[in-house]
Amino acid sequence: MRDVVADVYTPLLAAGVFWMVYRSGFMRAGAVFLPVSLLLVFIFSALDTYFGFWRSWGLDFSTHSAILIPFYQMLLVLMFLPDENVSEPAFCWKARLRQGAALIAALISGAGYGVLMIELNYHTLADILTTLISIYPLVWICFHLLRPVAFAYNQPEEKL
Template sequence: MMHLLAIIADLYTPLLIFIWLFYLYQEGATRGAEIKVLLLSLLLVYTVMFLDNYFNIWATWELDYSTHSGLALIFVVNLTWRNKILRLFAPLSLLVYCCLMLKLNYHSFADILTTLLVLLPALLYWQKGLKN
């Protein structure tokens, strides 16, 4: 059973990317801006990861920065702005994914929460800029 859950967890982010690409190619007018925001968001997630690895920021509190949560959050934030259905299901899917990571002991609740809280303000700001 745990093996199946691990496979599901491994497929979550690729599924989000596939859905994001589907919507990206439907909305050609904003494609360039969407890709810039994606690249900026990826840069943020990995910069925080490198800073954490170098300065042991999360380890100071006996936590672990969750790159998996950060990557998923990028796509969830973007998909949330797409339509009413995704506004409900994208965050719900992230919640289920976080529960799955807890069940599999990939990360603690505090690991996931602190990662999301650090990244979310910038991701929301950039995403909101796309829609204005």
């Protein structure tokens, strides 16, 4: 049963994040940020497979953990996006509360997923932590650099 939970966690997280992106009205941002940052994660994983960085340290790169970072980052971005198109401040407050709750739930479930990976002997805590520490800066830079592209529809053409 624990194997099944481990297998469905990431698809459920992805579906939940896509739902939050859709509900927030920032589909373009999700369509730009997520594929590019996920591609970066897989390129990083392929480079590790080729060069064996983690193996040389006696560790294993945790693609299971790395793939979660873009989804968590997207939830974080949704919490701080400007809501210029929203006329009701109450909706804005409710949306932020819902997005914050989703981020907290995702992080707590992610910690549980990490414990599950350790119990199932997929990875060690060191595998997971070194992967997260190395991947998060790449994903953050990706989100930061792509921000003008993702939100281009909010700006006049002269600013692009």
